[in-house]
Amino acid sequence: MAGAVDSEAARNVERREKHHEADVVVVGAGVFGCAAAYALANQGRSVILLERWMHQPDRIVGELLQPGGVEALRKLGLEHCLEDIDAIPCYGYHCLLRGEEISFSYPPLASDGRVVLGAGRRKEVNGYANGDVKEPARPEGRSFHHGRFIMQLRKACMAHPNISVFETEVTATIKGEHSDAVLGVQTRTKDPATGKKTPDCFFGQLTIIADGYASVFRKELLGTTPxxxxxxxxxxxxxxxxxxxxxxxxxxxxxxxxxxxxxxxxxxxxxxxxxxxxxxxxxxxxxxxxxxxxxxxxxxxxxxxxxxxxxxxxxxxxxxxxxxxLPSTKQTQHDGVILLGDAHNMRHPLTGGGMTVALNDAVLLASLLSPSQIPTLSHHAAVRGAMAAFHWRRKSLTGIINVLAQALYSLFAADGWQLRALQRGCFRYFQLGYTDEPVAMLGGVLRRPAVLASHFFTVAGLAIWLHTVDLCGGSVLGWLKLPLAMVQAVMILWTACVVFLPVMWTELW
The missing domain is CATH 3.30.70 (Alpha-Beta Plaits)
Structure with missing residues (x-):
């Protein structure tokens, strides 16, 4: 039996190395591409991973991994990639607003992974302070040089027996003569001796393209623009x-x-x-x-x-x-190919959610495409069904992270008095101690979109109250400004709706 398995593995290696054929061809050895290739290879799939340039990348984003991303790495079996790169633990956020400041940590997690809310405020009554009860562990993020992390991911892929990695530039998809299904990709491979590039081809039952934020395939496959x-x-x-x-x-x-x-x-x-x-x-x-x-x-x-x-x-x-x-788009239009990673979905990097989204997407994708669900990836109808489920199931995490990123950027980079009022309300909300759920959602460990909406509009209500007190307070005749305060309250609420609802609708529906 072991001999048959070894023989099959040897045939797969020959198919990849000599004939450039595999179950899956992954384009792009970045965070998502490496994670997806590794996850699928762990399921026994034969995988080809293509990367234009295998040198260490020098990017200025993709350096902060939220706790939800660290957990996804663990599920993928890639947590060791955080070792030996001088990665720094991250326990939360510190915010400064024109002289005022506040810091808040990721909330602790129970043994079953649930977020323990308000643990810090309940210390004196639940025994944490006296040591009678062990305080739940708090999740940690990691921050690091992006290129070092990428090279660790690539090293893991190159060491995997079911993955063959090629340094080559992908130029186009390959379609069948009698259908529009994608069969693989055309590439140009550089001869290290002469420097000349020669045409090449790679074929797979499924092609996964993850060629980054400046994707050359996005327009062809999705028709979207960031x-x-x-x-x-x-x-x-x-x-x-x-x-x-x-x-x-x-x-x-x-x-x-x-x-x-x-x-x-x-x-x-x-x-x-x-x-x-x-x-x-x-x-x-x-x-x-x-x-x-x-x-x-x-x-x-x-x-x-x-x-x-x-x-x-x-x-x-x-x-x-x-x-x-770049809001996400359904991946059911083209047989034989899917476009994922930053090529498919992006958000403002202010909140550091990009890698967490990518790694969780890789976990979800692998579960939906597992051999127990889809034995043969050339079964296009089954893959379409899996990708339809992928589009909706990822939203409980990615929708929250994406909405938070866009909404917080609008507030923190406020350029009008209404946004300034909301900005002040948000900061005051954090000062009052209502940080556990927001930072848990930010960290990718709380997946409840309705909670996000509740917090945002509570912030809007607090912003209106603070603005009204400022406008009408300080004078015995301040009540005369109540009509103006009511008008401005409506303007602040309207601005909150404009900031939040369109993004929420786009990301969650």
Missing amino acids: IIRSKFYALELIDCPFPPANHGHVVIGEQSLALLYQIGTHETRALIDIPTNHPAATTQAGGARGYIESIVLPSLPAHVQPSVRAALADGKIPKSMPNSW
């Missing part, structure tokens, strides 16, 4: 003190928004959001560097500013990435 409102410009700060340690830091200034988190023992990533066509970032105003120096730097804590100045001292324009929103 919406871009801003860019993140990146600095790498060396030995930058920023307490509390092991937290993601969100700094909101009068006209600026920055995200900072440690990615190594000595390195801290600073991502500065610059809205598209912002007047303070024009060439005449000094471009991105001018914006950072004149707008962002004064809003940062004094102990962070020297590290930022040192990072700007080289005189170069910081690396940038577009901040994109």
